[in-house]
Amino acid sequence: MVWARSSILELVLVALCLVLAFQAEGFFTVGNLLNVLRNVSMQGIIAFGMTMVIISGEIDLSVGSAVAFAGCVTAWLAQWLAALGLSMVMALPLAMCLALLLGMSIGALTGLIRVRFAVPSFITTLAWMTVLTGAAQLITGGFPLTPFPEWYNFFGGGYLFGVPFPALVFLLVFLTTHVLMGYTSFGRSVYAVGGNPEAARLSGIRVGRVKVVVMASVAFLAALAGIMQSAQIMSGSATTARGWELNVIASVIIGGTSLMGGEGKIRGTLMGVIFLGILVNGMTLMNINEYWQHVVRGALILAAVLINRINERSRD
Amino acid sequence: MNPVPQPIQLEARGIRKEYPGTVALKDVRVRFEGGKVHALIGRNGAGKSTLVRILAGSTQPTAGQVLLDGEPVELRSPGDAFQRGIATVYQELSLVPGLSVAENILLGRMPRSRGPFIDWTSAADQARAVLATMDVEMDVDVPVGRLGFAQQQTVEIAKAMSFRPSVLMLDEPTSGLARHETRSLFRLVGQLAEQGVAILYISHRLQELWEIADRVTVLRDGDHVATVEMAETTAEEIVHYMFGETVQKERPADLLAGREPVLEVRGLSRGEEFQDVDLTLHRGEILGIAGMLGSGRTELLKAIFGALPFDRGEIRLSETTCRRVSPPDMKDLGLGFAPEDRKQEGLVQTQSIRSNLCLASLDRISNRGFLSRRRERRLIREQVDRLHIKAPDVEEAVSSLSGGNQQKVVVGKWLGTSLQVLLLDEPTRGIDLQAKQQIFQLMWDLSRQGIAILFVSSELEELVEVCHRILVMKQGRIRQEIRPENTTADQLFVQCM
């Protein structure tokens, strides 16, 4: 079913590309396509982690704030370490690592709270969303921090072998999560935990550990995206990445993952991410007004979920 | 009782039901009359539940008609069936765990006092009244999720009863019930039949049929094989209709339990549920636990497996003494556990048969965390062959299997692990005669390999047939140890009371 659905999505995607190729000027150029890839990369990276989280029966609403927070923490730490007398070449990588670690720990903490105290991740991450936005504002004092040296831009705007660096990370994260979910025993456990936690527990699967790991993973990926984002805009800003969580969740759902948990595919999310990216790019190229873009995107999410439901029902 | 002038007649005519890869029913024609109890039997996957689902309006047939009193009726949804007085107790429970017993029984029909407000007192009274007609006493305010499987099944039956149905279909209602509850269910069914209700009754316990049914219909692989009066038939004849020829397997003579203890439980206690339980399981031994519903047997098994915490006592397994245990740790020590409630606890319904069969042995089919398709395929093939799981394709969702075949998956997933001790809670629930023999055979094979089995069953005959020793559990304590050679199911029943 998931397979059939994602091939529907692939067909629609091809059709969309054909339409855009004829309608939108400059759509089918290498430059533009790479541009699409770069634009979807940051959110796409998070979407793969989010897919695992949703399959395991949880959700993370704080990823948008976590992106902003990670960027600000990196900037602030780099500044602070540099002030201590460290050279930027040392300070910045250290700051990046610490930001990743901090992001991951926050995710792990969400997982632990979920496991120990049975607080739904929906609530905990909703709280984190506010906390992290606030914390980012506090760190930056309301203004973007700009301690970054020129070379830092590579992580957000640079090219490697002619491909944008974030796009390479995007592909790498795709491959890793795809293998993890499809070909490892951990992946199987994630599906089982989301499908029926009690049955998973009684099969001797460490349900708690699985939940902590997936929550930590998505938070890590959000922090990674945050660093790349800050490198692209060359500042740590508390207001960046507003509302990303919705785009991320939308691409996961368009890709056929069930919000009920237990079902979904990383490959579907890849399609969902690219689909949304091309749609936005095409609409922009065709000068469609931004408000309309929102309406179309929203309608699309609804349509995707409806197709999902109808397919599920026809199974009986 | 007001006499019904013309007994109600429900007829299925030319019913065919196709699923991808299987034909569940082929041109089935049966008629059920008011005032009679009709048994519907057949091996696992014969199509019994499918027929019930069609008559209940929850599945649509590929072809064929349903007639009520000679008139064709359209049953497009369960609501249509309810309106025509057809109530159903499905094989898999469909209660809302968070709601109380009363709310579940009256789901969607809670009495109102004024405006939109629910009249809780009268709701509780109504629920109690329904339960009273069934001779059951139960606290109607507790959430259903806290009840055991058999009690939930009782609530499910009460729910169907509360519709005052003229046709009542019961899909394996006794599969989770012990003798006492079965008795009161039979009394109730008898009363209803006297009142003119048509009863459709599915069971794998053949002996029951003579007590309860007037007529029996046998399905085999979707075909209607025979309909005969109970009074005019014998068990052999029915078994022959069900399976063609069969061989009844005897308990092999060479089954010896070893001397070395593999699992020792000392002074295990948990709240009100069980106290000071001592038991020792030796290598290759099959130890039965007999007990009524609520005797604490399920909780005991779960506590040994680490799925429920215990207050006092210790468990010794594979030279390791444990005071606090968790399922993954116990699995690593060689323990396996097949729970009684396959839908909630045994299976991941959304996943394929393949994934479910591998669930407990993921580490054995993977290499440094990566799954080996080859090992996985071998494991699956072994289990499917060994348990004769009837599945067109192991990639299909496990929920597409018939009830009995799902049960085999619950047991089968442990066979690929490095087992020392297997805990089985009602492993034969909903399994047909032949499959039951296969499970017994499997238990004996495991025993020969030195694997010890702790076996809980409500069917005392099974315990007497299969076990080396039987412990009688009553009100949370082990009261007695019995040798099956020296007892019969009836004597055992008396001990359990």
Ligand SMILES: Nc1ncnc2c1ncn2[C@@H]1O[C@H](COP(=O)(O)OP(=O)(O)OP(=O)(O)O)[C@@H](O)[C@H]1O
């Ligand atoms: N939703 C479904 N999708 C695909 N196949 C199905 C579905 N439901 C039932 N089947 C198939 O139809 C056949 C009949 O199943 P059914 O559940 O009616 O058997 P049953 O007689 O009730 O067996 P049991 O005694 O094990 O409960 C089986 O082969 C089963 O695999």
Ligand SMILES: [Mg+2]
């Ligand atoms: Mg059935």
